[in-house]
Amino acid sequence: MHSHRKTSLTAATLLAAAAVLVGCERGSSTGTGDSSGGPGGCPETLARAEAAVRQAERTNVPWNGPTSGPEAVSGKTIVYVAQTMTNPGVAGAARGVTEAAKVIGWNLRVIDGGGTPAGIQAAMSQAVALRPSGIVIGGFDPNSTSGQIAQADAAGIPLVGWHAVAAPGPSERPKLFANVTTKVEDVARISADWVIARSNGDAGVVVFTDASIPFAKNKSELIRKELATCSDVDLLAYENIPIPDASTRTPQVVSSLVSRFQNEWDYSVAINDLYFADAAPAFRTAGKQGSGPPFNIGAGDGDPSAFQRINNEQYQAATVPEPLSEQGWQIIDEFNRAFAGRPASGYAAPVHISTAANSRGATTWDPAGYREAYQNIWGR
Structure with a gap:
């Protein structure tokens, strides 16, 4: 002792x-x-x-994320499959995706996996059956739905993860166009x-x-x-x-x-x-x-x-907050890059510590300037 x-x-x-x-x-x-x-x-x-x-x-800290990329591709539909919407991080990222999808002009549907393996598999099956333009793997291990991942890949549906695998950026196994997260x-x-x-x-x-x-x-x-x-x-x-x-x-x-x-x-x-x-x-x-x-x-x-x-x-x-809203916007930006035939951005937000002293009463943290940056990229 x-x-x-x-x-x-x-x-x-x-x-x-x-x-x-x-x-x-x-x-x-x-x-x-x-x-x-x-x-x-x-x-x-x-x-x-x-x-x-x-x-x-x-x-x-100034915005250090992407400032260039393809203009908005129109007419897309995204399905966000959530591990469970009772997980505040999953739900927060979903809110960011919802906001960004509205700005870029896409349709969005959220399907809640309910936090169980069977529920998540059913949600993924439902998502693939909808044949959307893209699917978000919202906070669960893609290997737990390997059959549905394979079906999405065969159908040419790009997948973007949020906290789906350990590292940010593209993933080959499982096949993700990008995984959005800070560096664990x-x-x-x-x-x-x-x-x-x-x-x-x-x-x-x-x-x-x-x-x-x-x-x-x-x-x-x-x-x-x-x-x-x-x-x-x-x-x-x-x-x-x-x-x-x-x-x-x-x-x-x-x-x-x-x-x-x-x-x-x-x-x-x-x-x-x-x-x-x-x-x-x-x-x-x-x-x-x-x-x-x-x-x-x-x-x-x-x-x-x-x-x-x-x-x-x-x-x-x-x-150590994830910039949940910014990451939701990044998810939409990654899909836009996929639809335009461009590589993933590779961006991972820097870590931040929020305390009572530096949050000054705020209830979220996101790096400054991300909305303007993404809107400029998309031409929105």
Whole structure:
């Protein structure tokens, strides 16, 4: 056990003591101080993490996405197949697609897979049977619907994924014209770095994941790997809770973890913000303050409810939001490139950390200028 878990000091006293004794910058979320001594455990890792967090918390980053491409191809119909519309990230991206489709002048239909393998397969079968111009793989593993993917490919229907595979850009196996996402390595690293920086390199951490989704499992493994770069950061628990089961299972798991670890647990990272919505009642029942500890960061997706929890200090301190609206517009732009016989854009938005300090009451985050950029490209 490390020093922060050997004492019965309150969290506030601990933070104050750390600031006085260590005097090391804790990231912009907690302010800065004059350095009068080194952190325990991982000074080089801590310095790198603090620099990365400062960069990710900036809000004045200019648009670095595409500024050129084919003009709008007319008369297209897109079907968005959602893993489940109860997943805020999936739903947020769907809203962005809806908005962009209206601007470019296309028809759009959303089919909800309901979060079950059978439901997603049925939704994909329905989508292929409609013979649309393109299909969005909205937040599920394309390999779980390999038969329908093959049918779409045979019918010449391009597929664009949102969080469908691990990496942004085109995919050969499974066959996707493009996959729209931030780089999972960057999201995982910065969420773990936030814990390292904010805790001054001394934390007891719980990680929440959904191992049934390859993308999510990969993200949580990368989070675990980055946390391990600091020797005084302890991974207390690695909890696998499928997203469709989160509302029922998370409260029970959190209650058990609080009982088991008590004050040792002072940070959490989840692959999706929604775990903290479901964890809040259990934290409240256990007498935990909404402002922490544990200090919780979501490594995606940055939906409005996550921002509300952060801004109101209700059991979430930060999120690494996907720019959901921008990504919806990018999905439409990728289809437009496919229809025009052009290659995918290859764009992946840079990672960002939203806190109460830098979100200023906002409930979403998107890079500035994306709407104007895409409208200029499409001639709309």
